[in-house]
Amino acid sequence: MTHSKPPLWRDHRFWQIIVQLAAVICAILIVVILGLNLNRNLQQLGIKFGFNFLQQEASFDIGETILSYQPTDTYTRALLVGLINSLRVAIAGIFLTTIVGITAGIARLSDNWLVRNISLVYVEIFRNTPLLLQLFFWYFAVFLSLPNVEHKASVLGLIKFSQNGIELLGLNFSPEFSTLLLGLTFYTASFIAEIVRGGIQSVAKGQWEAGRSLGLKPSLIMRLVVLPQALRVIVPPLTSQYLNLAKNSSLAIAIGYPDIYFVASTTFNQTGKAVEVMLLIMLTYLTFSLIISFLMNLLNHTVQIQEK
Amino acid sequence: MQEQTQIIVAENVHKWYGKFHVLKGVDLIVDRGEVVVLMGPSGSGKSTFIRTFNALEDYQEGSIRINGITLSNDLRNIELIRQEVGMVFQQFNLFPHLTILNNVTLAPIWVHKLSKIKAKELAMQLLERVGILEQANKYPGQLSGGQQQRVAIARALAMQPKIMLFDEPTSALDPEMVREVLDVMKNLAREGMTMVIVTHEVGFAREVADRVILMDSGSLVESATPELFFTAPKQERTRKFLSQIL
Ligand SMILES: Nc1ncnc2c1ncn2[C@@H]1O[C@H](COP(=O)(O)OP(=O)(O)OP(=O)(O)O)[C@@H](O)[C@H]1O
Numbered sequence: 001m002t003h004s005k006p007p008l009w010r011d012h013r014f015w016q017i018i019v020q021l022a023a024v025i026c027a028i029l030i031v032v033i034l035g036l037n038l039n040r041n042l043q044q045l046g047i048k049f050g051f052n053f054l055q056q057e058a059s060f061d062i063g064e065t066i067l068s069y070q071p072t073d074t075y076t077r078a079l080l081v082g083l084i085n086s087l088r089v090a091i092a093g094i095f096l097t098t099i100v101g102i103t104a105g106i107a108r109l110s111d112n113w114l115v116r117n118i119s120l121v122y123v124e125i126f127r128n129t130p131l132l133l134q135l136f137f138w139y140f141a142v143f144l145s146l147p148n149v150e151h152k153a154s155v156l157g158l159i160k161f162s163q164n165g166i167e168l169l170g171l172n173f174s175p176e177f178s179t180l181l182l183g184l185t186f187y188t189a190s191f192i193a194e195i196v197r198g199g200i201q202s203v204a205k206g207q208w209e210a211g212r213s214l215g216l217k218p219s220l221i222m223r224l225v226v227l228p229q230a231l232r233v234i235v236p237p238l239t240s241q242y243l244n245l246a247k248n249s250s251l252a253i254a255i256g257y258p259d260i261y262f263v264a265s266t267t268f269n270q271t272g273k274a275v276e277v278m279l280l281i282m283l284t285y286l287t288f289s290l291i292i293s294f295l296m297n298l299l300n301h302t303v304q305i306q307e308k
Numbered sequence: 309m310q311e312q313t314q315i316i317v318a319e320n321v322h323k324w325y326g327k328f329h330v331l332k333g334v335d336l337i338v339d340r341g342e343v344v345v346l347m348g349p350s351g352s353g354k355s356t357f358i359r360t361f362n363a364l365e366d367y368q369e370g371s372i373r374i375n376g377i378t379l380s381n382d383l384r385n386i387e388l389i390r391q392e393v394g395m396v397f398q399q400f401n402l403f404p405h406l407t408i409l410n411n412v413t414l415a416p417i418w419v420h421k422l423s424k425i426k427a428k429e430l431a432m433q434l435l436e437r438v439g440i441l442e443q444a445n446k447y448p449g450q451l452s453g454g455q456q457q458r459v460a461i462a463r464a465l466a467m468q469p470k471i472m473l474f475d476e477p478t479s480a481l482d483p484e485m486v487r488e489v490l491d492v493m494k495n496l497a498r499e500g501m502t503m504v505i506v507t508h509e510v511g512f513a514r515e516v517a518d519r520v521i522l523m524d525s526g527s528l529v530e531s532a533t534p535e536l537f538f539t540a541p542k543q544e545r546t547r548k549f550l551s552q553i554l
């Protein structure tokens with residue numbers, strides 16, 4: 001039996017398309033109206049919209065640069081330096097927070113009372129206090145109270161701590177970078193720990209029993225059996241934690257680490273180009289977010305696909 | 309000499325869950341190659357008891373020796389014993405993220421340190437034995453319940469255990485799949501495997517078991533050959549139980 005085609009106004013796909021079209025038109029209208037409004041206001045104030053200022057000399061110094069940079073360089077160069085500083089802290093942070101988060105999450109389920117409770121206390125403290133406060137803690141209470149360079153504290157000779165920051169295998173990291181990195185890492189990891197714990201607990205008890213009955217050690221069961229399955233639950237919420245970390249890196253300004261937001265603020269202060277600078281910042285963080293989301297979607301796809 | 313024939317020796321085993329006395333001084337001796345079927349009402353402690361044999365459950369009093377190794381809190385002994393004892397669960401408990409082949413090779417590779425090639429050879433041999441060879445590269449979720457349980461048997465056998473424990477291996481299966489699993493178990497029994505099986509499959513017990521035991525409220529009530537157990541039970545409790553399941 002074949003169904004006769006329903007008339008257009010009773011076809012739900014037709015209505016779906018109509019609703020979407022309407023939404024798009026509304027969005028465009030709003031942007032156009034806001035744009036016109038903005039343009040009129042700027043004209044009344046006698047400000048010209050444009051990105052020409054980017055070619056002008058920045059004439060401010062940046063404390064920490066990977067690219068060579070001098071105050072005589074352009075704003076473009078300054079913003080690029082800031083962008084790279086942002087990327088540096090965000091990428092290192094995502095890497096470290098994953099390791100710390102997984103470790104803490106597994107520790108939360110340890111058989112060992114002490115390990116379990118140390119992890120619990122860590123998670124509860126870092127999850128429930130503002131990140132800004134934690135950054136101040138790392139900066140003022142940890143780094144600035146460390147011994148000076150001549151008396152640096154050293155862990156196995158590999159990592160050295162001092163007021164000048166962290167020295168790891170010959171690489172030097174400034175106190176500002178180190179503060180931001182550690183702050184973002186431990187703050188975000190406390191959330192990731194809970195996600196990991198939930199993921200591990202979502203794996204059926206029978207999986208552990210099967211592993212044990214085959215003679216596998218608990219650490220192997222975790223690695224070969226439980227974690228791969230837990231990842232399916234862990235990866236989606238992990239994405240939003242990575243996004244948070246990237247966005248929270250803009251708190252760099254509070255401790256004087258020259259990230260993109262910091263450099264952009266200075267640029268705005270000097271040029272008064274509020275709208276342009278804001279657009280640049282928005283664009284930057286949007287790009288960060290889209291890249292993270294894209295990569296995590298790929299990862300998610302490979303984790304989810306395993307079962308079938 | 310005794311150790312030669314007696315492969316499981318459980319003496320006066322007691323276990324409590326908090327205040328609840330689950331195992332009340334259970335004694336059981338199983339000989340090499342013997343097939344023992346354990347029956348009893350729900351909650352009587354059958355699962356708990358056989359799970360003490362591979363230390364999935366601990367116990368508070370008494371002693372258990374498996375193939376001459378005493379089960380204590382010594383982790384080394386626990387690992388040794390788990391390599392002697394294979395277990396098949398009601399819910400299969402296959403690893404859903406691994407192919408059938410990798411389910412079977414996982415423990416041989418990581419515990420027995422077999423090379424991947426050797427482990428694969430072994431797995432293929434076992435999968436053929438349980439009739440799942442063609443499915444080797446599929447995932448557990450793509451197999452029927454009966455097929456999954458046969459894979460679970462192959463997975464346990466891959467560790468070349470001396471004893472196989474089965475905890476209601478057919479209870480989660482659709483009726484038409486019970487046969488294929490019981491057939492695999494029958495073959496295993498014929499080949500001389502020592503087996504302790506919790507099941508309510510009376511036909512299977514009569515055909516394959518050397519001994520049928522009734523467990524009730526944490527104690528063993530009656531132990532007899534299937535013939536006597538099903539036709540002339542001594543204990544009133546056994547008669548009552550049989551009247552409920554037959
Ligand atoms: N982890 C636990 N904590 C507390 N009580 C438990 C636990 N596991 C089992 N029990 C109790 O111990 C008793 C024996 O359980 P067990 O699973 O061994 O019974 P069983 O004979 O296998 O029953 P079934 O036929 O339902 O599988 C039951 O009353 C059960 O409720």
Ligand SMILES: [Mg+2]
Pocket residue numbers: 354355356475476
């Ligand atoms: Mg049971």
